[in-house]
Amino acid sequence: MKSNAEISDNRFLGNISASSIRNLLPRSVSGKHKKNLISKKSRFNGENIAPTDPNIQGDKGPVSPSIAKQSVSKMAISPKEVIRSDSPQELPAAPDPAVKVVVRSRPANGHERGDSMVRKVSDDSVSIADRKFTFDSVLDSNSTQEDVFQLVGVPLVKNALAGYNTSVLAYGQTGSGKTYTMWGPPSAMVEGHSADSHQGIVPRIFQMLLSEIQREQENSEGKQINYQCRCSFLEIFNEQIWDLLDPTQRNLEIKDDAKNGFYVENLTEEYVTSYEDVTQILIKGLSSRKVGATSINSKSSRSHIVFTCVIESWCKGTSSKCFGSSKTSRISLIDLAGLERNKLDDVGREYAKEGKNVKKSLSQFGHLVNILAEGVRSRKSEDIPYRSSSLTHLLRESLGGNAKLTVICTISPDNKSIGETVSTLRFGQLVKSIRNDPVINEITEDDVNDLSDQIRQLKEELIRAKSNECNSIGNNNGYIKGQSVRESLNQLRVSLNRSFILPRIDNESEEEVNVDEGDVRELRLQLDNLHSSCEESSKDTSENKDCIQCSFAEEASETELMNEHDVSCMEEIEIEDNNLEKLKTELLLEDNTASMNCLTSASTSRTIDPASRSSILISTCRQSPVLEDPTLSESPKIGNTQRKSITISSNLASKNILSESSKFNSDVLQQSHKQGDHIRSSLQSSKIFPTPTESLAASLQRGLQIIDHHQRNSASNKASLAFSFEHLTLKPCLAVDKTNNSVQTSPEERPSSDGPSASFLCASCRRTGFSGSSEVPDSMKAWIVAVEDSNGSANQVPKDVGKDLAEATEREKELENICKEQAAKIEQLNFLVEKYKHERGQNSIVEHSNPLLLEDLKNEIIHIDKHKNETLHSRKDENKLPRWDDGENHDPEMIKEKWEIKEVQEDHDGRNVSIDTNEKEALMKEIQSLRSKLQTVY
Numbered sequence: 001m002k003s004n005a006e007i008s009d010n011r012f013l014g015n016i017s018a019s020s021i022r023n024l025l026p027r028s029v030s031g032k033h034k035k036n037l038i039s040k041k042s043r044f045n046g047e048n049i050a051p052t053d054p055n056i057q058g059d060k061g062p063v064s065p066s067i068a069k070q071s072v073s074k075m076a077i078s079p080k081e082v083i084r085s086d087s088p089q090e091l092p093a094a095p096d097p098a099v100k101v102v103v104r105s106r107p108a109n110g111h112e113r114g115d116s117m118v119r120k121v122s123d124d125s126v127s128i129a130d131r132k133f134t135f136d137s138v139l140d141s142n143s144t145q146e147d148v149f150q151l152v153g154v155p156l157v158k159n160a161l162a163g164y165n166t167s168v169l170a171y172g173q174t175g176s177g178k179t180y181t182m183w184g185p186p187s188a189m190v191e192g193h194s195a196d197s198h199q200g201i202v203p204r205i206f207q208m209l210l211s212e213i214q215r216e217q218e219n220s221e222g223k224q225i226n227y228q229c230r231c232s233f234l235e236i237f238n239e240q241i242w243d244l245l246d247p248t249q250r251n252l253e254i255k256d257d258a259k260n261g262f263y264v265e266n267l268t269e270e271y272v273t274s275y276e277d278v279t280q281i282l283i284k285g286l287s288s289r290k291v292g293a294t295s296i297n298s299k300s301s302r303s304h305i306v307f308t309c310v311i312e313s314w315c316k317g318t319s320s321k322c323f324g325s326s327k328t329s330r331i332s333l334i335d336l337a338g339l340e341r342n343k344l345d346d347v348g349r350e351y352a353k354e355g356k357n358v359k360k361s362l363s364q365f366g367h368l369v370n371i372l373a374e375g376v377r378s379r380k381s382e383d384i385p386y387r388s389s390s391l392t393h394l395l396r397e398s399l400g401g402n403a404k405l406t407v408i409c410t411i412s413p414d415n416k417s418i419g420e421t422v423s424t425l426r427f428g429q430l431v432k433s434i435r436n437d438p439v440i441n442e443i444t445e446d447d448v449n450d451l452s453d454q455i456r457q458l459k460e461e462l463i464r465a466k467s468n469e470c471n472s473i474g475n476n477n478g479y480i481k482g483q484s485v486r487e488s489l490n491q492l493r494v495s496l497n498r499s500f501i502l503p504r505i506d507n508e509s510e511e512e513v514n515v516d517e518g519d520v521r522e523l524r525l526q527l528d529n530l531h532s533s534c535e536e537s538s539k540d541t542s543e544n545k546d547c548i549q550c551s552f553a554e555e556a557s558e559t560e561l562m563n564e565h566d567v568s569c570m571e572e573i574e575i576e577d578n579n580l581e582k583l584k585t586e587l588l589l590e591d592n593t594a595s596m597n598c599l600t601s602a603s604t605s606r607t608i609d610p611a612s613r614s615s616i617l618i619s620t621c622r623q624s625p626v627l628e629d630p631t632l633s634e635s636p637k638i639g640n641t642q643r644k645s646i647t648i649s650s651n652l653a654s655k656n657i658l659s660e661s662s663k664f665n666s667d668v669l670q671q672s673h674k675q676g677d678h679i680r681s682s683l684q685s686s687k688i689f690p691t692p693t694e695s696l697a698a699s700l701q702r703g704l705q706i707i708d709h710h711q712r713n714s715a716s717n718k719a720s721l722a723f724s725f726e727h728l729t730l731k732p733c734l735a736v737d738k739t740n741n742s743v744q745t746s747p748e749e750r751p752s753s754d755g756p757s758a759s760f761l762c763a764s765c766r767r768t769g770f771s772g773s774s775e776v777p778d779s780m781k782a783w784i785v786a787v788e789d790s791n792g793s794a795n796q797v798p799k800d801v802g803k804d805l806a807e808a809t810e811r812e813k814e815l816e817n818i819c820k821e822q823a824a825k826i827e828q829l830n831f832l833v834e835k836y837k838h839e840r841g842q843n844s845i846v847e848h849s850n851p852l853l854l855e856d857l858k859n860e861i862i863h864i865d866k867h868k869n870e871t872l873h874s875r876k877d878e879n880k881l882p883r884w885d886d887g888e889n890h891d892p893e894m895i896k897e898k899w900e901i902k903e904v905q906e907d908h909d910g911r912n913v914s915i916d917t918n919e920k921e922a923l924m925k926e927i928q929s930l931r932s933k934l935q936t937v938y
């Protein structure tokens with residue numbers, strides 16, 4: 001009741017009661033009056049034929065003018081007859097146009113003259129003077145509210161229930177009857193339904209709509225139908241959107257997104273199930289509308305208002321568990337602010353501001369209509385100024401969109417307002433040119449199924465797209481890593497194949513090539529670097545069990561957790577590793593060359609700092625994450641000069657010392673052999689990588705060939721070889737006691753049981769049966785010489801060693817011969833002494849010694865010592881001191897005699913003998929002993 005009081009404060013008059021609202025329920029149209037309708041139609045003979053209406057589509061599209069005329073005639077029925085019909089469904093199904101324009105003239109009030117210049121020429125046309133305007137329908141001043149409802153409201157309800165969006169827009173000069181036509185007086189809203197009521201078209205529409213919904217739900221056979229209606233009421237005042245159902249909500253924003261479509265944010269929506277609910281909303285909203293006094297209308301509307309009702313329906317069979325169908329339609333009822341000209345000064349500045357905004361808003365609205373009337377088909381939707389104002393924005397669906405639009409142009413019969421009347425009629429004609437595209441907003445079960453199929457297909461496409469994205473990118477997972485590894489492995493194959501086509505050196509060529517020491521050093525430096533990389537690679541390999549996988553994984557720089565793709569990739573990598581092992585095995589066939597390198601490296605062995613070594617497999621890959629096309633490498637000078645054979649610098653060859661070769665024990669050689677394998681592996685692996693590593697590997701490969709070639713040439717020429725792989729050894733060479741040189745030269749005391757030359761051979765040489773076999777490989781013959789041991793059996797030793805052994809043996813034999821000679825002479829002296837003693841005892845001679853005999857004895861001793869000292873000096877020059885032979889040919893007596901003779905000699909001749917002090921002392925003692933014997937004899 002409070003609301004009624006508020007309404008009374010506005011221009012709505014009258015009281016609203018619950019009983020009166022119940023009396024507003026619509027009545028059915030009888031079949032009797034249906035016949036009257038038909039007869040009414042037959043009697044229609046309009047003078048003005050409506051122009052071709054682009055919005056008259058019928059079921060399939062625009063209809064012919066005759067059909068349009070027929071449709072207009074069908075709607076030009078008496079409201080009374082319509083109200084009397086029993087059922088709206090029994091109304092003739094007229095092809096309702098998408099855009100419909102109805103002109104209504106209000107009756108003249110007491111201030112206006114009755115000689116209006118505006119005359120209704122026909123049901124759809126009016127004339128002003130001699131100018132005629134044709135519309136869909138024209139209602140003169142004698143028309144009732146029911147006429148308007150039948151003409152506009154009934155088709156609207158039918159269309160709304162059918163699923164169309166529908167709109168009714170009242171347009172006209174201020175005071176021309178827009179509010180009266182749309183809403184009617186407030187008191188009329190709660191009045192009983194009657195043809196003579198002033199109730200406006202909107203209450204009538206909702207009376208009919210809700211009645212039809214109720215009837216359909218009650219009469220549904222075998223179907224389950226549910227409806228849901230929600231209403232909102234807003235006002236556009238000074239270009240702001242106000243919520244008429246919640247006056248605190250103002251300046252609302254219009255939203256339009258894919259999910260919710262077009263809507264006003266935070267606008268109040270109320271669900272209605274009865275006409276009473278609607279009237280309450282209407283009364284509340286209309287009572288909140290801004291009004292003001294104009295020269296024509298004391299309660300002039302100063303804002304645009306829009307009442308919206310959304311109808312949602314679901315329909316399905318009672319026995320069916322399926323979806324059925326769903327419809328959604330929107331009813332938009334718009335009452336524009338009154339248009340007036342230059343009448344703002346009467347009410348002051350505030351009014352002028354409101355009027356200015358109204359004028360501006362209507363101008364923009366007119367501009368939009370003009371554009372739409374010109375033909376929106378040739379324009380892009382972005383070019384249509386829907387967003388020029390709140391009104392045009394809200395009317396986006398109604399003007400040129402998915403809605404059936406009816407524009408009611410209200411005109412005044414007053415001749416003073418003839419200008420506004422003409423303007424309104426022109427506007428009506430423009431609207432008539434607008435083409436809307438209303439569609440039934442229904443979703444059927446088939447549509448749901450189709451949408452479900454589309455959703456499923458889109459999901460599948462999304463999955464495929466994601467999968468393809470993973471294959472092509474990257475990200476960011478193990479599959480990408482596996483892909484990268486495969487690509488890397490393919491590039492590995494290409495790289496290996498390319499390395500095989502590198503220019504090779506013809507070892508069989510007789511042409512000689514000079515390689516200076518600089519080249520050798522450079523190559524050695526490269527080997528050092530490669531060797532360092534090798535060691536680090538080994539370390540990484542032991543940690544990751546698969547150095548190639550690890551390196552490629554890091555190369556990909558996409559170390560994600562491994563998934564099943566990675567597992568499969570790992571399997572592939574293992575296969576590739578097996579291939580690499582095969583390559584290694586193939587390269588091991590070239591170990592003879594490496595063994596020679598090990599042998600020669602003994603001559604120039606030196607200690608390598610293990611800390612300086614690093615990996616090649618891993619580190620190279622890390623440094624070259626992007627596998628580029630490998631570059632063919634060039635060996636130092638060889639590639640440029642095309643020289644084929646090698647001569648090693650003599651400076652390097654001078655380092656070859658046989659004694660140092662003893663540093664190579666078997667362990668070192670084995671280690672060196674392993675290292676050689678590692679180097680080969682590195683060389684193979686280095687082929688994996690692009691420049692510069694691949695270039696380095698290629699250079700090393702050719703370097704090995706150069707070394708092998710040189711070794712062969714050097715061996716054949718009996719030249720020393722200083723070009724070695726001593727830096728490839730992992731451990732320092734063992735120190736050799738120089739005092740054991742004789743051990744090496746003494747066949748009887750050779751340390752190894754593997755053979756005389758076993759200690760000089762690397763593990764590879766021994767493994768290939770070189771040392772233990774009497775058959776010497778051809779490649780080793782140049783290095784072997786037969787040495788005869790003390791037993792007379794021939795042993796095969798390396799050539800340089802055998803030479804020295806032979807010389808030592810020869811010198812040893814000479815010493816033995818000397819000793820034998822000395823023993824023979826001493827024995828001869830002893831014989832002479834014994835003989836002398838015997839003769840003296842027999843002949844009893846001797847007071848004086850025989851000077852001749854003594855002199856002979858001294859000369860003999862001196863001769864022996866001289867020869868002995870020469871031999872000793874010779875040994876000392878060779879720095880090979882022999883052990884003093886305490887052989888059986890030198891009994892103590894003879895030695896004693898020898899020393900005595902020597903002492904006599906020194907005392908006699910004063911000769912300085914270069915012997916050792918001990919030896920001298922022994923000789924002195926011997927001479928003294930001999931002297932004593934002589935004195936005893938004499």
Ligand SMILES: Nc1ncnc2c1ncn2[C@@H]1O[C@H](COP(=O)(O)OP(=O)(O)OP(=O)(O)O)[C@@H](O)[C@H]1O
Nearest residue numbers: 106107174175176177178179180297300301337338
């Ligand atoms: N068809 C009609 N029959 C009887 N009275 C009418 C009719 N049309 C309008 N009137 C009366 O004319 C006066 C002005 O009408 P109304 O307020 O509806 O004009 P309006 O176009 O809405 O004006 P504004 O734009 O200023 O709001 C009202 O008193 C109303 O009762």
